[in-house]
Amino acid sequence: MAKIKTIGLLTSGGDAPGMNAAIRAVTRSAIYSGFKVKGIYRGYRGLITDEIVDFKTQNVSNIVHHGGTILKTARCKEFTTPEGRQQAYDVMRSHEIDALVVIGGDGSLSGAREFAGEFDIPIVGLPGTIDNDLYGTDHTIGYDTALNTIMWCVDRIRDTASSHERLFFIEVMGRNAGFLALNGAIASGAEAAIIPEISTEVDQLAELIQNGFRKSKNSSIVLVAESPITGGAMGLAERVRKEYPQYDVRVTILGHLQRGGSPTAQDRILASRMGAAAVDALLEGQRNVMIGDANDEIVYVPFNKAIKKDKPIDHDLVDTLRRLSI
Ligand code: ADP
Numbered sequence: 001m002a003k004i005k006t007i008g009l010l011t012s013g014g015d016a017p018g019m020n021a022a023i024r025a026v027t028r029s030a031i032y033s034g035f036k037v038k039g040i041y042r043g044y045r046g047l048i049t050d051e052i053v054d055f056k057t058q059n060v061s062n063i064v065h066h067g068g069t070i071l072k073t074a075r076c077k078e079f080t081t082p083e084g085r086q087q088a089y090d091v092m093r094s095h096e097i098d099a100l101v102v103i104g105g106d107g108s109l110s111g112a113r114e115f116a117g118e119f120d121i122p123i124v125g126l127p128g129t130i131d132n133d134l135y136g137t138d139h140t141i142g143y144d145t146a147l148n149t150i151m152w153c154v155d156r157i158r159d160t161a162s163s164h165e166r167l168f169f170i171e172v173m174g175r176n177a178g179f180l181a182l183n184g185a186i187a188s189g190a191e192a193a194i195i196p197e198i199s200t201e202v203d204q205l206a207e208l209i210q211n212g213f214r215k216s217k218n219s220s221i222v223l224v225a226e227s228p229i230t231g232g233a234m235g236l237a238e239r240v241r242k243e244y245p246q247y248d249v250r251v252t253i254l255g256h257l258q259r260g261g262s263p264t265a266q267d268r269i270l271a272s273r274m275g276a277a278a279v280d281a282l283l284e285g286q287r288n289v290m291i292g293d294a295n296d297e298i299v300y301v302p303f304n305k306a307i308k309k310d311k312p313i314d315h316d317l318v319d320t321l322r323r324l325s326i
Helices: 019-032 043-049 082-094 106-118 143-164 179-188 204-216 232-243 255-259 265-283 315-324
Strands: 006-011 036-040 052-055 099-104 123-127 167-172 192-194 220-225 249-253 289-294 297-302
Touching (some): 006 019, 019 099, 036 043, 043 106, 082 106, 099 106, 143 167, 143 179, 143 220, 143 255, 143 265, 167 179, 179 192, 179 220, 179 315, 192 315, 204 232, 220 232, 265 289
Parallel strands (some): 006 099, 192 220
Antiparallel strands (some): 289 297
């Protein structure tokens, strides 16, 4: 394997708070270890359209506390084609980039796996997504901040919910994963979370109406993970209006609010540790792995495993929420 001299760095897909802390950590750790760093703007698109600049330590000054990503991010259709990836490879080589660090979610790491399968490039991924849906890591960069934002929002909605005696469905992000909804519900004292992972086991709406909402509560807050399987908050509200018309139901969709804001200490520290670990991984000759944290230890997770899309939800948490909402 050729010796790595220059590392290219990009952020891709949905932005997540803490990506800047990761960019800073990769850049500084790489320079510390004697590598050159090139920042690639707008994800894979910038690799194809040649938006690449030299990164020095000062390029990443004063960014650790900012949400979003200074490298910008994009979704790029061309990169999903062999021709697009060939073009990306040619541009990469013209800049003498020998290895890549990709910060992004499930899609971005799928792209990295494709790219690494076609060309002889070491690629290390960092899990940058608020959804926490990558397998092999307990936490993804941005998840903790999004969870705190959700908690903050639900606290405020609760004030109006309890004044009006209503059923509130609050939809949170997650792209078919219930981590934000479930832990957001526990953190904010919501009555229930409706999540895709258990949708085949129980009719969560019927259970909510029968067990919780009707028995002892005049108003209820339910966190709903966005999902075509459960219908999301809108779909569930529609069902309530048809099946349980006696209830006054309201929907709030938190949407992009959840992506913004200054990262929490936990996300900054996670991003910093993972960024440094990405450089260690390249120094050790690792390739095509995502950096994960498992029981507070850094681990290397092969791309194939990370993007398997079946990260399990913790059923103890589901049970805890049920017990606390009586
Ligand atoms: P995220 O990384 O947040 O999951 P996306 O799913 O939008 O975001 O993926 C980001 C980008 O990664 C896509 O726009 C595309 O360029 C690239 N990508 C995703 N899946 C693949 C794939 N199977 N092959 C090649 N590139 C992919």
